[in-house]
Amino acid sequence: MSWTIKLEDIDDLARGSALLGTGGGGDPYIGGLLAKEALRRHGDVTVVSLDEVPDDAVIACISMLGAPTVMVEKLPSLDEIMSPVQELSEHYGRPITHLMCIEVGGVNSTIPIAAAAAMNLPLLDADGMGRAFPELQMVLPTLYGVSASPLAYADEKGNIGVLRTINNAWGERIIRVAAVEMGCSIMLSAFQMNGVMARKALVPDSLTLCAALGRSIVEARVAKTDPVDGLVETLGGRSLFGGKVVDVERATTAGFARGRATIIEGDSTFTLSFQNEHLMAELNGVVLTTTPDLIMVLDFESGEPITTEGLRYGQRVRVISAPADERWHSPAAIEMVGPRYFGYDTEPTRFDGSVRAGVPIADSDGIA
């Protein structure tokens, strides 16, 4: 069913997407402000569910690529958000009819809202991941053979590029270099697909979920109930650990911030490994959950999501896990986003602690 995003929905959406960002995704405040400004100037955004989107729709994502730390200083403009979409339209010779979020996580859930408002386009209630990952090719459409290219990218100065690559991993390599040259925070429109493919390749109802999660955190706070219980239930996940952060190590390798946080409670030691997003959770040396399932860290009392950059000594936190979209467990997906891709030598472990191989995408097509 279609619904409308209004100004007052943005805080819930931004909070929910910060949660599904699993520690990554950048400053939800700036993303939220941007969406609010766009709604204030251009009016509400219509959200269309996957079963309503026409078969022949022309759908593309709009997202920010670069360093969130740069975005808090060099704030984007709406022109910059619109221009790669317009460029892609020109390239196709036909207008983009629907926008989508490539991930639900941090600013990339709110930037498409701003773009949809400014361009008066409907936004899909769906996204390419159902969570957040750090690299361009790491989306379910890649597994369905959807090409990211031609992809259009733009900076705020007016520089625009259109790129064709042999595969999506090459797209990531080339665009990352361009992003640095262009000032480290660029806008990207890519992954053009029609309604038939969108129904297959995207994760349905993700904006609805974001809003519901964000709302439940606030409601629990008002009702003075445990916000984490509600989230675990909505996500069908489990509570992993609660305790105090006693150590955070960080290092930058090859442009990515890797790190480990140690959390203790009583005699138990819990370790979080992250690289922009939280990727592995261990209790006393035993792996509890790894990527691609979701690992989320929340403030103990308020239930506010904590980013990997925001982790510090002394915080009381709760850690929860939740299942990723089942297709993320297919062999091809595990190769792309499993623990070994990120350098952790361990089996992909599901949110509930089990190690179960997924089925190949072609066979799993039906579950989409």
Add this chain to the structure above:
Amino acid sequence: MHIGIDVGGTNTDAALMEGARTLVGIKHSTTEDVTSGIVQAISGLRAEHHFEGAEITAVMIGTTHFINALVQAKRLAPTAALRLGLPATKALPPLVDWPEELKGAIQARSYLAHGGYEFDGRPISPIDPEELRAHAEDMRANGIRSVAISSVFSPVNHDLEVEAARIIGEVLGDDVAISLSHEVGRIGLLERENATVINAALRELAAEIVDGLTAAVRAEGIDAPIFLSQNDGTLMDESFVRRYPVATFASGPTNSMRGAALTSGLSTCAVIDVGGTTADVGLLINGFPRETANEVKVAGVRTNFRMPDVLSLGIGGGSIVNEATAEVGPESVGYRITTDALVFGGDTLTATDIAVAAGRANIGDVSKVAHLDPAFVQRVLDRIAERISDAVDRMRTSPDPIQVVAVGGGSVLLPDTLPLFGTVLKPENYAVANAIGASIAQVGGEIDKVYSIDPGQREQTIIDVRAEAVEKAVAAGAKPSTVSIIDFDEVPIPYLPGNATRIRVKAVGDLDMEG
């Protein structure tokens, strides 16, 4: 000798110091006009320990004046916010998330212009003098009297802010004040810009207040220089306060913490300042308060200027005690303590009554709390100790043991030992710790930039940045031989290749009182 004065909302505390030794400290009620309270405080000191005006080498003042003016939205100048960054940043213009009321109080105008830098110091676009002049003309036409200029990545390169100020100044003349964002805040454009606009709005008031403070001190026959304490515990001279009043905003808790350090003889410790309504817990590292890494909201506006990281608990002398649960606060009888508390003949059970019942304080009529069950009294005190102990544990940055110092009138609520931390030090002169803190003469310099560090160049880059911070402290008035680095922070920035790293360094030294 020198004098430290802390002008709080309720009390004006003053201390006469000889070096680091407190000769005498007094508490006085804050007066409506502030200056007469200061005059009275100084003469109060003189009455207890005579001195000649010429014997005083410096007067250091901490004041909540400016933040109160902002919160009450009173006497603020018509202010313009000018941002250099086009074509970037357009979607979120200056003042985007401000409360309407405050925007109205400063008759805010917002302007965007070309300029700004990338993270690595390359220009986004050159500034356009004609565009700036046109904005300045519009400011003049709208009666703007103070201008805040911000520029994208000005912490990396502030040249354009300086150049834009020159151009705007040419059009508007010397009567219009200009505040520059790189002098005020850190990376995070909106927050830095907001702090700069607040500063700009306070500039006229700053001139008035500094004149008033100076007159009050001079009226006591003291010709020594006057300094105000900043949020980070360092001092600024009069001319700096006139330009950057915003830097005084959180000097209250900072002064208490610094005073606690001096009187206890500890430079690294946790400080608990217990007042009437709240207990503020902060951390001193090398004699300075640890600063918050998060954005701080002031009068509803997000800012990121230097503020001490303080955790406030609703526990103070006036806190109301729940007789069923033995829980304390956050409701407080506040200034009505002298009528409402049991020991003063009132009918509200307050934390002060508990302290008296336990024999920790001797205030009011002890017989009024004789009926309290000793087990209940102990339960309340244990609960306070537990919550304070938990707050201290949250504040510390490592599991290493840390000493705890308690100051403020309400510190009688604290036990002599705390779970996890052991003995709680309660130094002499604890009641005027904030005035003593204000009197500790040090000045500092800070650098906060993003550096792209070439392989093998890390060491050299760090040496250069540290040297730059030391130079800044000396330029601010520190005696070069006493300057040392008190804070160093290096944060790698994700998604940026080339090991882009944000480096923050702070250098501090003793105030050169000859200069």
